[in-house]
Amino acid sequence: VRFFGGWNFDPADARGRDIAAAGYAKGVPMGGDLVKAPAGKAPTFLVAAAKDPMSGNLDRIQIVKGWLGKDGKAQERIYDVAVSGGRSIGADGRCATAVGSTVDLATGQYRNDIGAAELHTVWRDPHFDPAQRAFYYARVLEIPTPRYSLLDSIALGRPWEDTGRPATIQERVYGSPIWYTPR
Numbered sequence: 001v002r003f004f005g006g007w008n009f010d011p012a013d014a015r016g017r018d019i020a021a022a023g024y025a026k027g028v029p030m031g032g033d034l035v036k037a038p039a040g041k042a043p044t045f046l047v048a049a050a051k052d053p054m055s056g057n058l059d060r061i062q063i064v065k066g067w068l069g070k071d072g073k074a075q076e077r078i079y080d081v082a083v084s085g086g087r088s089i090g091a092d093g094r095c096a097t098a099v100g101s102t103v104d105l106a107t108g109q110y111r112n113d114i115g116a117a118e119l120h121t122v123w124r125d126p127h128f129d130p131a132q133r134a135f136y137y138a139r140v141l142e143i144p145t146p147r148y149s150l151l152d153s154i155a156l157g158r159p160w161e162d163t164g165r166p167a168t169i170q171e172r173v174y175g176s177p178i179w180y181t182p183r
Contacts, residue, residue: 002048003030003138005178007037009044014120019048030137030176036183042128043180047081048120049140055171056142057115058084059099063123066177067134078139081123084116093126101144103168108146108154115143131182138175144168 002019006027013022023046028034034043051058061082069075079093087097102111125136150167153160160167 001138001140001173001175002046003175003178004028004046005032005034005043005136005180006046007034007041007043009046009122011122013046014048014122019046019120022046028178030178033179033181035181037128037130037180042125043136044122044124045081045136045138045178046120046122047138047175048118049138049173050118051112051115051142056110056145057112057117058119059115059141059143059170060084060095061119061121062139062141063136064139065125065127065134065136067132077127079123082119082121084119084143085114099143101168103144103146103150105150105160105167106154108151110143110145112143132180133182134180135177136180137177140173142171144170 004023004027008026016022045063047061049058049061060080063079063081066076080089080095083095085099087095089095100114102114147166147169149163149165150160153163
């Protein structure tokens with residue numbers, strides 16, 4: 001996962017050959033701090049992910065925003081920012097269509113013919129408040145793969161329903177946050 005925050009990323013940065021070079025040139029990496037927003041600007045985020053060669057393809061990239069509300073309580077909002085398989089992201093920032101599953105419950109095998117090997121995009125926070133401290137982090141989800149309990153039940157010759165656990169899992173990876181501090 002590569003994740004950068006700044007004020008001037010544009011879609012061409014996500015399509016470039018060297019995303020890291022664009023990220024460091026125009027912003028801060030994971031763990032960095034964006035300070036005082038330029039007038040009229042919302043932060044933009046450059047994010048890219050590649051699949052683990054030993055696991056499932058990618059389903060989606062999400063950016064999770066957190067902040068303290070006016071009541072002092074922690075708030076969080078999840079945005080789908082890149083999705084695989086020609087699906088679309090709605091006006092609410094979420095993809096309503098599931099990626100699907102290729103897991104064969106009888107054998108525990110799956111195919112990587114759904115999802116994507118790589119996803120990348122530039123996203124701008126549509127609800128940015130320049131006076132509000134916030135943090136953002138990237139989360140990447142894989143397509144469903146067999147859960148250990150399904151593989152164990154197959155090896156033991158028992159039906160997986162007896163385990164009381166789901167047959168599949170969507171593995172995830174999380175990046176470190178990028179902080180926004182108004183100063």
